[in-house]
Amino acid sequence: MLKKFLDYIKIYCRSGDGGSGAVHFYRKKFFYKGGPDGGNGGIGGNIIIKGNKQIDTLIHLKKYNKAMYGSSGQKNNMTGSNGKDLILEVPLGTIIKDEKEKILLEIINNKENILFKGGKGGLGNCNFKNSINQTPQYAQKGISGVGGWIILELKILADIGLIGYPNAGKSTLLSLLTNAKPKISNYKLTTLIPNIGVLFYRDFNIKIIDIPGIGINKLGNRFIKHIEHNKILIFIIPADTNNHNNEYKILVKKLKFYNNKILEKKKKILVISQSDKINDNIKKSIIKNIPKDLPYIFLSYITNEGLKELKNKLYDIMIKNFDKKKLT
Ligand SMILES: Nc1nc2c(ncn2[C@@H]2O[C@H](COP(=O)(O)OP(=O)(O)OP(=O)(O)O)[C@@H](O)[C@H]2O)c(=O)[nH]1
Ligand SMILES: [Mg+2]
Numbered sequence: 001m002l003k004k005f006l007d008y009i010k011i012y013c014r015s016g017d018g019g020s021g022a023v024h025f026y027r028k029k030f031f032y033k034g035g036p037d038g039g040n041g042g043i044g045g046n047i048i049i050k051g052n053k054q055i056d057t058l059i060h061l062k063k064y065n066k067a068m069y070g071s072s073g074q075k076n077n078m079t080g081s082n083g084k085d086l087i088l089e090v091p092l093g094t095i096i097k098d099e100k101e102k103i104l105l106e107i108i109n110n111k112e113n114i115l116f117k118g119g120k121g122g123l124g125n126c127n128f129k130n131s132i133n134q135t136p137q138y139a140q141k142g143i144s145g146v147g148g149w150i151i152l153e154l155k156i157l158a159d160i161g162l163i164g165y166p167n168a169g170k171s172t173l174l175s176l177l178t179n180a181k182p183k184i185s186n187y188k189l190t191t192l193i194p195n196i197g198v199l200f201y202r203d204f205n206i207k208i209i210d211i212p213g214i215g216i217n218k219l220g221n222r223f224i225k226h227i228e229h230n231k232i233l234i235f236i237i238p239a240d241t242n243n244h245n246n247e248y249k250i251l252v253k254k255l256k257f258y259n260n261k262i263l264e265k266k267k268k269i270l271v272i273s274q275s276d277k278i279n280d281n282i283k284k285s286i287i288k289n290i291p292k293d294l295p296y297i298f299l300s301y302i303t304n305e306g307l308k309e310l311k312n313k314l315y316d317i318m319i320k321n322f323d324k325k326k327l328t
Pocket of ligand 1: 165183185
């Protein structure tokens, strides 16, 4: 697994044990026969999973996670203090499964979800006094916490995904559109883990993900799952490619091979990148060659061609098709 990014991890979690109830009798100077006053044990801490919009990896999680136990009951009917919850923050789009791959939770917002509830505290002897037994000598033990191994799998929640071969100019486009500063270079497979950025445009904040180039080896294909939640896919094919129609079809095929339904409900745009490398005649022949129903834009970071147009187009698609409140 690569540094700084992790989208799959198995960890152990356990909630805290409940504290024991106390056996105690009220005592004061010259008053030896007070009734039972042993308090209840505190509740054990919960294991809580909470979504956090700012995180895009599972790498910060520890292998063993245990919430605090509740403390024992005290004299004077005092309940023991509750164990502190352990809150594990995960990126939106994280699925939590048990060891048998059964889905326990899907994290899509920043709410707190109790995964393992802390054990209840035991009752102190103050609860067991009755007409027959005025001096109960026993109290309950706390209930043990629960736990187990769980699997966390992340499919990043982003609005737009950038799809293309290595060296197409995906990371360059991400850096033009968003606040992200991905590594860019002229050797293939520069991007080895997903880069994520946010495009702030008019009244929209749009999250964009740049995954390693797909098609050439298994690396990029391993990250295709991160575009599953996207609403728009931008296919990026360099202007000096021989046959744009063909390249586009291959990219679509690769995606469908991963998941036949992955393109459903997604809007698609073709960006013909590095357009500074071609002249108008070549542009015309490219336009003739690409699928008729596919919106396209010529784009260059050198001449800035197409950048404003692309932003406006993305904005229009967002406004027409997606509820602003539902953007990631
Ligand atoms: N002339 C020209 N070169 C470009 C343009 N956009 C990107 N490039 C160059 O193309 C090369 C690849 O760009 P990247 O953005 O790293 O490509 P990528 O698709 O992210 O590549 P991988 O991470 O390997 O998949 C770099 O040398 C860029 O400088 C452009 O508009 N015009
Ligand atoms: Mg890249």
